Amino acid sequence: MPEHNNETKEMAQFLIREIDRLVTKPVRLMEVCGTHTVAIFRAGIRQLLPPQVDLVSGPGCPVCVTPDEYIDKAVAYARCEDVILTTFGDMLRVPGSTSSLGEVKATGADIRVVYSPLESLTIAAQNPHKKIIFLAVGFETTAPTAAATVLATKKQNLTNLFLLSSHKIVPPALKVLLADPAVNIDGFLLPGHVCAITGERPFDFLPETYHMPAVVAGFEPLEILRTIYRLARQIHDDQPTIENEYKRIVKPDGNPAARQILSEVYEPTDAVWRGIGMIPDSGLRMKEQYSAFDAQVVLPMVTKTIAKKTACRCGEVLRGIIKPTACQLFGKACVPEHPIGACMVSVEGSCAAWYKYGSGR
Ligand code: SF4
Structure with a gap:
């Protein structure tokens, strides 16, 4: 220590x-x-x-479990001239089936990194002729802020801010x-x-x-x-x-106010986790009464995800079956500067953490 x-x-x-x-x-x-x-x-x-x-790592890195299909859709939105994409920075380097958001940004797409989804409100107000799409990923921790953004968008009568939701729930x-x-x-x-x-x-x-x-x-x-x-x-x-063991922050019933905002806007749905697959009721989708803020409803986008053949073993890493060092690409073809799989992208990804801090044991 x-x-x-x-x-x-x-x-x-x-x-x-x-x-x-x-x-x-x-x-x-x-x-x-x-x-x-x-x-x-x-x-x-x-x-x-x-x-x-x-000690083995689990599936609790939101960027790591975001599937190719979602990245492909985000890439397709980013390529639209009338769209400004807002996202957390980690998402830029996650590989989709054909491209990452960072690569699309380098070709001129208007993709802006934000630290909170609420920043998208200002961008929407300043760009009334553009469609602002926030990439809403994360677990129960970040989903309430995304829900609050939807409520604020409605309150401010903004009609050009939408969420592309891929929130996930841990227990399932x-x-x-x-x-x-x-x-x-x-x-x-x-x-x-x-x-x-x-x-x-x-x-x-x-x-x-x-x-x-x-x-x-x-x-x-x-x-x-x-x-x-x-x-x-x-x-x-x-x-x-x-x-x-975290009583100073975690109360037995959690944060009821945050959960109330969450359940006002979202409801459970099946969700695909990268490397794990479809898990029933493990995601959140916007309720029908908030569909005017759902990018997938208002601006439907059809994309074709090309299944990649790679030796990436992220799926096994995320399930704690292997440690990152057991992957033959670890530290060779796959490094943080050139990630093959999503587990090497985020600073909280298992492979990135093992690479940065040493293999330990
Ligand atoms: Fe995938 Fe890279 Fe991790 Fe191997 S080291 S499992 S290729 S992210």
């Missing part, structure tokens, strides 16, 4: 000793969230853990992982930011249906170590439950 005082160091050493004592056989724990993957690397936690505890993806015989997980570090919105209850199925330990994790090194300690204790005692 890079920065610590004596008390923190002693606590970390105590937790590591306890984890070693409690875990008597090899276990694989999945950090669902890409932010955790990066935080674990930064703190050097993999190297601190006893060898019988293996975990159910699919647990039903996959190739996936071998003994416990989950649950995504703190997602749980800040949803609360703990949507993850109750983990212990109740799958006898699976789960702990809501914070992002500080000691919070992560305490999360792993709690998981180790649950495994040792064979008493899986949901615990919360």
